[in-house]
Amino acid sequence: MANYSKKPTVYPASYFNASEDAEMLRAAxxxxxxxxxxxxNILTTKSNAQRQEIAKYFSEVLERDLVEDLKGELGGHFEEVVTGLCLEPNVYLCRHLNKSMEGMGTEDLTLIEILCSRNANEIQELVETYENLYGRPLAEHMCSETSGDLRRLLTLIVTGARDKSNEMDRSRAREQAEELYASGEGKLGTEESVFGKILAHENYDQLQAIFDEYKDVSGNTIEQALKHELDGDYLEALLAIVxxxxxxxNxxxxxxxxxxxxxxxxxxxLIRIIINRSEIDLGNIKEEFERIYDKTLSSYLCQGETTGNYKKALLALIN
Incomplete structure (x- = not known):
């Protein structure tokens, strides 16, 4: 993944007492x-690991389920934020993956966002968590709910096809850039599978080198080439990787x-990204948001349709 100094917005509380917080939550x-x-105030100012300790106290000492208690007292999007904070990060994402594939139709953009934005080690953790939670492989469930080039691409990702090393070979990157060009802009018609094969297999350092070489080979960026040659959810997935x-x-x-x-x-x-990235790089995301849109993430959120405690909880995580 692109190297950058990660800036979370939520850190472990310097003073923390799980029993005190749990008793205050119960009283509330x-x-x-x-x-x-x-x-x-309690849940947005603690790290996920600290929230797990609070939940453990609820279970072992108070003999109650923290998430179920919160569900019983709250509702709507505010409840989604608060209960999401109480789940372990990979469990939280796997629940979103599962929900996106349940019922009529599939929320392909949710699958794309979660699976195409993570490196090989993060994907492996999700795959293991998913099977533990649902008793079936993520790849199997996903194959039954997606089709075509998108299914092939996502299957490569979740079955661990991506190189886990950080090795970069510039001469091979040039050859791969030329292969991509020959499969798209350089011919009549497009060999969609070649794009998926390379973007799903190579590590992020190698991919960055390929993208640099592609601009030299083609004169266009890889994004411009993809948008010219492809469309639909397969395009969205490849762009998410790029x-x-x-x-x-960004x-x-x-x-x-x-x-x-x-x-x-x-x-x-909105909820998923803010919760999931709050302890990773939400500070960087805020900076990029303001750079791109000339407006802070908080101010954009406030002018939208979020209201009340729902808005208050999201703002607490952002700020």
Whole structure:
């Protein structure tokens, strides 16, 4: 993945006492009414590992399930944020993967965002977590819900086809760039499988070298070539890989903007990215968002359709 100094927005609390926080959360949910401010203040200012300790205290000492208690007291998108914070990161993402494939139709963009923006080791962790949670391989479930070039690409990703090393071979990158050009811009018609094969197999350092060489070979960027030769969800998936290689924060900044633009808000995507990236690089994503759109992520969020405690919780994570 593109090398950059990662800036989280949520850090482990310097003073932390799981029993104190758990008892305060329980008190905030007992009796008539719920103190949402206490819930927000406790859960958005702790790391995920610290939240797991609070949940463990709930289970072992209070003999209650923290997530179920929160679900019983809260509702709507605010509940989604708060309960999402209480799940381990890979469990949280696997639940989104599963939900995107359940029922009628498949949310391909969710699959693409989660699977095409992560390196080989992160994918391996997701694959293991998914099978533990659902008792079936992620690749098997995904193959039954997707088709064509997108299915082939995502299958390569989740079955661990990507090189796990950081080795980069410039001369081979030149050859691969020429192969991509010959499969697309350099001929009549497009060999879609060649793009998927290279972008799903090579490590991120090699891919960056290929993209640099491609511009020299073609005169166009790899993004321009992909948009010219392909379309649909397969194009979205390949672009997600390219953008994640070049700048992961840039990719997620664009996804957040898409989630908040147009008619209505894609709340599931908005919540998922903010929760998942808060302890990784949400600070970098904020910087990219402001650079691209000349507006802070917080101000854009406030002018949209998020309101009340839902907005308050997201802003606490962002800031």
């Amino acid at each position: 949910m007992k009796g008539l009414g719920t103190d949402e401010d206490i819930i927000i 953008e994640s290689v070049q700048s992961t924060p 990719y997620f900044a664009k996804r957040l903007h898409e989630a908040m633009s147009g008619m209505g808000t894609d709340d599931a995507t």
